Amino acid sequence: MIFLLSYTNSAATHLVSLSKFPILRIPQLSTMSTNFFKSHAFAGNPIKLRTPKPTDPFSPPSALKTLKNLLLGNTHEPHSPNFKILPFRKGRPLAGSVRGSNEPNWHLGWLSFGDCKAFLENSEVNLSEDTLVYLGSDSEGDGAYVVYWGIDVTEAGNGLVKELGSKQFCFVELRTLMVATDWENASSMGQLAIAGHARSLLEWHTVSRFCGFCGGKNILIDAGRRKQCSNELCKKKIYPRVDPVVIMLVIDKENDRALLSRQSRFVPRMWSCLAGFMEEKVWRRL
Ligand SMILES: [Zn+2]
Structure with missing residues (x-):
């Protein structure tokens, strides 16, 4: 049973049955119970769970050294980690759909170093140690490791979009991917978390180009995991910003309903908990 409580041009609020509202069903979830809400989108990034030693070949300093060698045109050394690069355009990660699947499914558009270099060759974006941001690392088995990088290609223009489109890739809004994700699939949820972290980090790089203390240019440190003012008299260090936010779900346990x-x-198909900058805003909407 659905109750329309209010409607404006920008928002609508509904009381929905937790077990009987078909539009809210996530792929492979036949019913929506309170257990569903124990999953958290964009949380539990699997490639940030480990902290490598600086000497590990997949650590930020070692990976940066390997990256510099590749940028100079040197061949990939045998024991160097494999590189995977995820491009973002206007905050949207590159993604592709899974072929042969009837389910709405997707995968992130990870590119090899060579492919990324080829795609960006004729664009306004330079593939360099100043544009690639270290995202994390993971084991590929048999002692092999992969290092993940993110890059903002917003300035590359529509030519790159068309070229990637011919390879069945496109830039997709994160919320669209979230809706299309099977929330019971740990691997898909992990990919979603990686994309969310990467977007946050790249956005921070975009808005922190200059020092807030002296106006000097900030440069990437530690493969982009932090920044530092290039002014020798300042050298202010800055770290990725964490924005605390609040979201809450109003549950009517007796009647098996929630307010969305x-x-x-x-x-389409996207509904949200009541969210606001402060809890008071949510109370006002109630
Ligand atoms: Zn400064």
């Missing part, structure tokens, strides 16, 4: 809302800009 949606905005007109949301993609």
